Amino acid sequence: MAGAEWESLEQCLEKHIPPAELREVKRILYGKETRKLDLPSRAFEAASREDFELQGYAFEAAEEQLRRPRIVRVGLVQNRVPLPTDAPVAEQVAALHKRIEAIVEVAAVCGVNVICFQEVWTMPFAFCTREKLPWTEFAESAEDGPTTRFCQKLAKKHDVVVVSPILERDGEHGDVLWNTAVVISNSGAVLGKTRKNHIPRVGDFNESTYYMEGNLGHPVFQTPFGRIAVNICYGRHHPLNWLMYSINGAEIIFNPSATIGALSESLWPIEARNAAIANHCFTCAINRVGVEHYPNEFTSGDRKKAHCDFGYFYGSSYVAAPDGSRTPGLSRSRDGLLVAELNLNLCRQMNDVWNFKMTGRYEMYARELAEAVKPNYSPTVLKE
Amino acid sequence: MAGAEWESLEQCLEKHIPPAELREVKRILYGKETRKLDLPSRAFEAASREDFELQGYAFEAAEEQLRRPRIVRVGLVQNRVPLPTDAPVAEQVAALHKRIEAIVEVAAVCGVNVICFQEVWTMPFAFCTREKLPWTEFAESAEDGPTTRFCQKLAKKHDVVVVSPILERDGEHGDVLWNTAVVISNSGAVLGKTRKNHIPRVGDFNESTYYMEGNLGHPVFQTPFGRIAVNICYGRHHPLNWLMYSINGAEIIFNPSATIGALSESLWPIEARNAAIANHCFTCAINRVGVEHYPNEFTSGDRKKAHCDFGYFYGSSYVAAPDGSRTPGLSRSRDGLLVAELNLNLCRQMNDVWNFKMTGRYEMYARELAEAVKPNYSPTVLKE
Numbered sequence: 001m002a003g004a005e006w007e008s009l010e011q012c013l014e015k016h017i018p019p020a021e022l023r024e025v026k027r028i029l030y031g032k033e034t035r036k037l038d039l040p041s042r043a044f045e046a047a048s049r050e051d052f053e054l055q056g057y058a059f060e061a062a063e064e065q066l067r068r069p070r071i072v073r074v075g076l077v078q079n080r081v082p083l084p085t086d087a088p089v090a091e092q093v094a095a096l097h098k099r100i101e102a103i104v105e106v107a108a109v110c111g112v113n114v115i116c117f118q119e120v121w122t123m124p125f126a127f128c129t130r131e132k133l134p135w136t137e138f139a140e141s142a143e144d145g146p147t148t149r150f151c152q153k154l155a156k157k158h159d160v161v162v163v164s165p166i167l168e169r170d171g172e173h174g175d176v177l178w179n180t181a182v183v184i185s186n187s188g189a190v191l192g193k194t195r196k197n198h199i200p201r202v203g204d205f206n207e208s209t210y211y212m213e214g215n216l217g218h219p220v221f222q223t224p225f226g227r228i229a230v231n232i233c234y235g236r237h238h239p240l241n242w243l244m245y246s247i248n249g250a251e252i253i254f255n256p257s258a259t260i261g262a263l264s265e266s267l268w269p270i271e272a273r274n275a276a277i278a279n280h281c282f283t284c285a286i287n288r289v290g291v292e293h294y295p296n297e298f299t300s301g302d303r304k305k306a307h308c309d310f311g312y313f314y315g316s317s318y319v320a321a322p323d324g325s326r327t328p329g330l331s332r333s334r335d336g337l338l339v340a341e342l343n344l345n346l347c348r349q350m351n352d353v354w355n356f357k358m359t360g361r362y363e364m365y366a367r368e369l370a371e372a373v374k375p376n377y378s379p380t381v382l383k384e
Numbered sequence: 385m386a387g388a389e390w391e392s393l394e395q396c397l398e399k400h401i402p403p404a405e406l407r408e409v410k411r412i413l414y415g416k417e418t419r420k421l422d423l424p425s426r427a428f429e430a431a432s433r434e435d436f437e438l439q440g441y442a443f444e445a446a447e448e449q450l451r452r453p454r455i456v457r458v459g460l461v462q463n464r465v466p467l468p469t470d471a472p473v474a475e476q477v478a479a480l481h482k483r484i485e486a487i488v489e490v491a492a493v494c495g496v497n498v499i500c501f502q503e504v505w506t507m508p509f510a511f512c513t514r515e516k517l518p519w520t521e522f523a524e525s526a527e528d529g530p531t532t533r534f535c536q537k538l539a540k541k542h543d544v545v546v547v548s549p550i551l552e553r554d555g556e557h558g559d560v561l562w563n564t565a566v567v568i569s570n571s572g573a574v575l576g577k578t579r580k581n582h583i584p585r586v587g588d589f590n591e592s593t594y595y596m597e598g599n600l601g602h603p604v605f606q607t608p609f610g611r612i613a614v615n616i617c618y619g620r621h622h623p624l625n626w627l628m629y630s631i632n633g634a635e636i637i638f639n640p641s642a643t644i645g646a647l648s649e650s651l652w653p654i655e656a657r658n659a660a661i662a663n664h665c666f667t668c669a670i671n672r673v674g675v676e677h678y679p680n681e682f683t684s685g686d687r688k689k690a691h692c693d694f695g696y697f698y699g700s701s702y703v704a705a706p707d708g709s710r711t712p713g714l715s716r717s718r719d720g721l722l723v724a725e726l727n728l729n730l731c732r733q734m735n736d737v738w739n740f741k742m743t744g745r746y747e748m749y750a751r752e753l754a755e756a757v758k759p760n761y762s763p764t765v766l767k768e
Contacts, residue, residue, distance in 0.1 A: 006408050013409070017400045024390050025397070029413070031650035185768050192766040198743045213745065217752065222767040237740055239623030239662050240749045247756050248763035266415035267661055267708045274658035277651055278623055324651045356621055359582045361597065365624045366753035368601065372631050373746045379632035382576040383606040384569050 004261070004291070004312040010328035031325030034059055037341055043109040050102045052079070053336035056110065057319070057327040059282075061346035070344040072225045074252060074282075075112035075160075077103050077121075078317045079335040080290030085124045089137045093122050097150050103337050108158035110339045113186070113225040116163035116254040116286060119233050120179065122147050123167060124292045125258040128204035128310045131296065136210070139169035142182045142193040156188035161223045163230055165256040167210075168193070177211040181230040181256065183221045191221050196232035197241050203263055204300050204310040205234070218244035226251045226344045233257040236271045236285070239278065246279035247357075251347050254284045260311040268316055269329075276320035280351040282342050289315040289333055322350035388645070388675070388696040394712035415709030418443055421725055427493040434486045436463070437720035440494065441703070441711040443666075445730035454728035456609040458636060458666075459496035459544075461487050461505075462701045463719040464674030469508045473521045477506050481534050487721050492542035494723045497570070497609040500547035500638040500670060503617050504563065506531050507551060508676045509642040512588035512694045515680065520594070523553035526566045526577040540572035545607045547614055549640040551595075552577070561595040565614040565640065567605045575605050580616035581625050587647055588684050588694040589618070602628035610635045610728045617641040620655045620669070623662065630663035631741075635731050638668045644695040652700055653713075660704035664735040666726050673699040673717055706734035 006012070017025055026033065037056030047054035061069065082095040100117060107115050119125075123138035140147050151162040161184065168180035179196035195214025199207050218241070220229045229250035235241040236255050245253050255272050272285035290313060297306040316329035319340040330336035351357060371377055390396070401409055410417065421440030431438035445453065466479040484501060491499050503509075507522035524531050535546040545568065552564035563580035579598025583591050602625070604613045613634035619625040620639045629637050639656050656669035674697055681690040700713035703724040714720035735741060755761055 006405070009409060009412050012401065012405050016402070016405070017396065021390070021396050021400070025393060028393050028649055028653070183766070187768060189768050191768060198745065200743070201739055202737060213743075217748075217764060219764040219766055222765050227765065234743075237662060237738065238744060239627065239658075240744070240746075243623065244749065244752055244756070247753075249765060264708075265412055269412070270654055270658050270661065270708070274623075274654050277654065278621060324648075324654070353586060354621065355585055359584070359597075359618075360622060360624070361581065362624075362753050362757045364601075365628065366750055366757060368628055369631075369746050369750035369753065372628070373750060380601060380603040381606050381611065381633060382567070382603055384571060384573050384575060 004314065004333045006332060008316065008329055008332055032323060034325060034327050037339060039110050039339060043106050046106045046109065047337065050106070051335070052103060053331050053334045054106065054339070055328070055330060055336070056339040058341035059321045059325065059343060059346060061343035061349055064345060067345055070226065072114065072252070072342050072344060073110065073112045074284060074319065074340050074342060075107040075110070075115035076284050076286045076317045076319065076338040077115065077117050078286055078289055078315045078330055079103070079118065080288065081124045081292060085126065085292055086295045089134050092124070093138065093147070096122050097147070101154065104154050104158060104160070107337055107339065108160060112160055112339055114161040114163070114223065114228060114252070116256055116284060117165060118286050118288045119165045119256040119258045120167045121165055125288070126294065127207045127210055128300070129294050129296065129298050130206050130209050136177065139167040139177050141171060142166065142168045142180050143190060148182050148184070148190060151182065151184050152188045152190070155184045155186055159186045161186050161225060161228070163228070163254050163256070165230070165232060178214065179207065179211050179232055181232060183228070183230070185223060191223070192219060194219050194230050196235060198235045198238050200234040203302065218248050220245060220248045220250045228252045228254065230254045230256065233259070236275065239275070242275035242279055246281050250281055251344050252282045252284065252342065254286065256286045258288050258313060261314045262311050265314050273320040273324070273326055276322055277324045278356060280322045280347050280354065280356060282322065282347070283320045285320070286317045287315055288313040289331070289335060322347050388698065388717045390716060392700065392713055392716055416707060418709060418711050421723060423494050423723060427490050430490045430493065431721065434490070435719065436487060437715050437718045438490065438723070439712070439714060439720070440723040442725035443705045443709065443727060443730060445727035445733055448729060451729055454610065456498065456636070456726050456728060457494065457496045458668060458703065458724050458726060459491040459494070459499035460668050460670045460701045460703065460722040461499065461501050462670055462673055462699045462714055463487070463502065464672065465508045465676060469510065469676055470679045473518050476508070477522065477531070480506050481531070485538065488538050488542060488544070491721055491723065492544060496544055496723055498545040498547070498607065498612060498636070500640055500668060501549060502670050502672045503549045503640040503642045504551045505549055509672070510678065511591045511594055512684070513678050513680065513682050514590050514593050520561065523551040523561050525555060526550065526552045526564050527574060532566050532568070532574060535566065535568050536572045536574070539568045539570055543570045545570050545609060545612070547612070547638050547640070549614070549616060562598065563591065563595050563616055565616060567612070567614070569607060575607070576603060578603050578614050580619060582619045582622050584618040587686065602632050604629060604632045604634045612636045612638065614638045614640065617643070620659065623659070626659035626663055630665050634665055635728050636666045636668065636726065638670065640670045642672050642697060645698045646695050649698050657704040657708070657710055660706055661708045662740060664706040664731050664738065664740060666706065666731070667704045669704070670701045671699055672697040673715070673719060706731050
């Protein structure tokens with residue numbers, strides 16, 4: 001058992017480690033235990049019928065005297081692309097819309113308030129090819145493209161905030177492409193959009209061929225279910241990106257991603273969780289699953305022969321809490337919906353315990369960074 | 385089995401999980417496997433005689449054409465205080481000097497080039513008491529206190545760079561206390577000092593009663609064995625602190641700490657490792673072991689009754705590499721020496737793969753942080 005077939009780390013630990021020790025293992029690896037959510041059986045039936053995994057967990061917080069618990073259910077969706085990558089563009093998009101619609105139905109049954117899909121969820125992650133057509137045809141207007149309209153309908157129907165990461169074409173400003181997440185209120189209105197701030201040049205992730213670093217800063221979205229932000233994919237490697245969303249007030253930061261086993265699987269459990277700890281907020285790490293095969297060969301800058309896929313996306317989507325605890329991951333290979341019930345009061349409670357914002361010395365860092373970016377900057381290096 | 389008696393996560397996994405699956409578990413939890421170092425048998429004999437754990441691992445890097453491997457051996461020391469906390473101050477310090485001397489002897493046999501001791505290694509972590517005497521008597525001059533002189537002798541004798549974290553009294557500037565690490569060259573000369581930049585106000589960690597945030601910025605020390613920096617204890621929760629050391633050129637960042645099980649054990653494997661990933665450098669996380677009992681009762685701000693200890697330090701010292709891999713942890717309860725062989729070429733290699741500095745957009749963050757610290761700062765919050 002190895003590669004994409006190996007179901008999940010958590011299943012393996014549960015299977016082999018005796019209960020008394022398993023408790024210690026989980027405490028160290030996952031922090032305070034998350035309670036299993038009691039989700040409706042018809043949700044599990046529907047998930048089984050639609051062939052996707054459904055898991056639910058709750059994070060708890062201490063009772064306060066003056067604030068009531070602020071309970072929010074978030075949904076994280078991971079999925080493979082249902083059609084081959086050489087199917088007509090419109091058919092691929094339609095198949096993904098259909099798949100997501102079915103998953104969102106189940107999320108609604110589970111009482112999800114805010115749902116987030118994976119990075120550029122309406123398309124295969126085709127940037128490995130460096131070809132422009134047909135992939136750029138998947139780009140849409142963030143404000144009124146067919147996918148945004150589709151999500152508006154879902155949002156209104158199910159009273160759910162939708163975070164919809166797409167490939168955006170900005171027709172109003174030079175027709176350029178962006179890697180964007182559209183945030184749609186539960187009323188159906190488009191709340192706004194946010195763009196990927198850091199673009200990878202790593203292995204097959206040739207995204208800088210298609211779009212540039214986001215120009216919208218670090219917006220936060222005020223929803224009836226808390227303040228949310230979206231740190232797209234490679235931005236999770238940049239602690240400052242998480243920090244600015246948090247400084248701007250985000251209580252939940254989604255990290256819709258697309259990343260593969262050989263490259264990043266041992267980094268995956270670390271980065272979003274570290275961000276939850278460091279920023280006193282919840283983070284939701286979402287990765288797609290499956291292997292996507294492309295019609296034409298491409299190379300990967302790894303001295304290996306040309307090939308038509310770039311390995312498997314390992315899923316493993318999870319939620320991390322400001323106290324460092326986390327849910328288990330979804331499957332490494334199956335489509336899935338992770339429902340997590342958050343008590344947002346935990347953010348301020350952890351802030352008051354750990355005080356990272358109070359002790360952060362941001363004035364000093366603003367000054368030091370401003371110096372450090374000067375071409376003639378000379379760091380303090382002590383020598384004998 | 386629980387609490388401090390449970391030896392280590394890694395031992396438990398090794399014991400219960402079948403080999404084929406263990407490989408996958410370790411890949412996800414620890415990244416690329418570190419090779420066991422072949423240390424001299426007389427080192428193991430001495431460690432056993434002196435009753436401390438000895439482990440050794442090597443991190444490898446790809447071969448390059450123009451640079452030879454840059455191999456460095458670092459030593460991480462974790463230990464309990466040998467004497468009761470009410471023994472005379474001079475005797476406590478002498479006992480710690482003696483203990484460390486024995487461990488450094490073994491490190492030298494193992495070919496260690498740079499060794500780092502735990503936070504304020506010459507004293508119990510007495511800040512929980514909020515009493516001034518006798519604890520402030522443990523403070524010494526960084527430049528020529530008895531502990532610095534002791535370390536200079538060790539450094540010269542064993543041709544080893546010594547990182548010596550102490551409670552510093554700065555007699556030249558108002559007689560104030562600092563939490564400081566003195567860095568001593570393998571020649572025996574004092575290279576300089578660096579101070580703890582972030583001070584906790586968390587539970588029993590009443591350190592702000594004793595000393596303030598460091599005023600030395602983020603110095604890096606050029607040694608014959610690479611550029612090193614020291615991020616002391618609570619600074620590991622602050623991603624910007626790691627970042628500035630890295631921007632200033634650190635290839636190895638030591639994190640001498642003192643932290644307890646109930647508070648932080650599930651955060652421990654995350655933070656220093658995330659820093660190694662995010663900054664393309666090696667990080668060395670060091671924690672003490674044991675329970676320290678104090679003569680007078682104190683409270684912990686946790687609504688519980690007054691008591692004379694604040695729980696067990698859980699050891700688990702480890703090294704993380706820029707590729708996200710890490711060594712197993714030392715024991716959770718025993719004194720120990722972790723020897724890690726690093727190939728510093730891995731730092732630049734990972735930098736060239738992941739490009740976090742190139743894609744970091746520090747100008748933007750310098751600007752955003754400078755805005756964010758203004759009292760009238762108004763973040764971008766999008767509402768319906």
